[in-house]
Amino acid sequence: MQTAKQNQSKRVQALVDAEVADQAEKILSDLGVTPTNAINMFYRQIIIHGGLPFGVVLSERQRATHELLEATKNQPVQEIKTQADLEKFIANGD
Incomplete structure (x- = not known):
């Protein structure tokens, strides 16, 4: 059973270059992943790694x-x- 805290969502907005977004969303679609799912996965990886999950x-x-x-x-x-x-x-x- 999920708690009330687990059901809460927070809107995250970001401006992304249109061409980059279109290309990424095509790949995500091919993978069966929505942009929202991808952002959630990215945020979870940030938590797991204690930072960005790739070298910058x-x-x-x-x-x-x-x-x-x-x-x-x-x-x-x-x-x-x-x-x-x-x-x-x-x-x-x-």
Whole structure:
């Protein structure tokens, strides 16, 4: 017998890219799973794992880009319009 607490539901709303949603819902339909069932399964896996049930990490390229942006964010921007500007930039290292 289910308790009153087990019968309670909570609405969860999220905006999802339409193309992503359509593709995912097609796969779920092929599996015989509704989006609501999938979200419930996802939430249960979050509880079981104590976090997301898959790794969420940056690729090596994303990490390198992030590190480069961080290392250069306080560097002044210098316009190079001519070959002479480029040669001066390379010669001075700035």
